[in-house]
Amino acid sequence: MPDKRAAIRKILNRIVESVHNLDYEAVRDLIPDDGVYFGSSAVKAQGYDELYKKQFSRVWPNIDEFRIDPSSISIHTSGKIAWAICLFESSVSGTDGESSARRGRMTFIFECRDEKWVMVHSHDSLYPTLEDQ
Numbered sequence: 001m002p003d004k005r006a007a008i009r010k011i012l013n014r015i016v017e018s019v020h021n022l023d024y025e026a027v028r029d030l031i032p033d034d035g036v037y038f039g040s041s042a043v044k045a046q047g048y049d050e051l052y053k054k055q056f057s058r059v060w061p062n063i064d065e066f067r068i069d070p071s072s073i074s075i076h077t078s079g080k081i082a083w084a085i086c087l088f089e090s091s092v093s094g095t096d097g098e099s100s101a102r103r104g105r106m107t108f109i110f111e112c113r114d115e116k117w118v119m120v121h122s123h124d125s126l127y128p129t130l131e132d133q
Contacts, residue, residue: 016068031118035047039123064090064092069088107124
């Protein structure tokens with residue numbers, strides 16, 4: 001298998017491009033039916049269909065300028081498992097039409113199945129507010 005970290009970094013770039021282009025199908029093959037995911041909108045979703053319904057379709061159309069901070073990416077591997085953590089930012093328009101920053105962190109767990117990396121878990125959350133600390 002080629003360099004595992006490079007493969008995971010390529011997947012992260014693919015996810016960012018999918019969000020930019022609202023191309024939900026571009027990540028379908030990364031999300032197996034037995035994967036479980038947490039999101040800023042989805043309390044819990046299993047498989048692509050639930051993740052699309054509870055997270056992607058609710059969040060992606062409402063954000064702009066989504067990006068992962070490349071300097072924050074940390075990728076680790078062990079056998080057929082890889083995990084990555086990173087910070088993200090985007091903007092969202094409020095009801096008043098004003099744009100505001102939306103920042104958070106993401107964790108991904110990947111498993112190599114049949115020589116292909118799939119995302120078996122992800123968890124994204126917005127930064128805690130001062131009241132949460």
